[in-house]
Amino acid sequence: SVLNKVKTEEAEQSELPMKFRVLYAGNMGRAHPYETILDAAEILYENDTDIEFLFVGSTARLQALAKERARRGLDNVRFLPYQPRRKLRAMLESGDIHIISMSEEAVGCMLPSRIYDVFEIQRPCIFVGPETSDLSLMLEHYEAGLTIQQGEPEILANAIRHLRDNGQDWHTLYEGAAQAAKA
Secondary structure, eight states, rough: HHHHHHHHHHHHHTTTTOOOOEESSSOOOOTTTOOHHHHHHHHHHHTTTTTTEEEOOOHHHHHHHHHHHHTTTTTTTEEOOOOOOOHHHHHHHHHHHEEEOOGGGGTTOOOOOOHHHHHTTOOOOOEESSTTTHHHHHHHHOEEEEOOOTTOOHHHHHHHHHHHHHHHHHHHHHHHHHHHHHO
């Protein structure tokens, strides 16, 4: 029956170890470099086994990312295909922090729209991209997240650790995201 299936799924999920999830959901086009994120995952791989990176989407670059993950042997990086709209909110809420990436060349040309979903579910965001972008300015204005430059994986890894270990700072960014959602 459906009820038995739900109970079985719940039991299986309750046996999974708790992970601090860094979630990247959305497009991964040319304007969304992933190297700094993957480098941070590699830094965290050995000693921070409770941190996982989850990439959700389906683009050609996701295949390149998956190959690089396999080459490096990073078991702390997982992938899910594009999620249907009915599952989107639950999937987004599963992230402890969200990560958004943008290249320097995209400044002034785009604002990653995923940020509005992140604000809606009230999660802190780490933006890996230029401090001059509108997204960086939004995160700073609402105190809803952090901006880390491309090419600074050590700083990104330390920021992730800090948000995992410091509930008060995580909560401050959570409240900032809630304020941004109301704006």
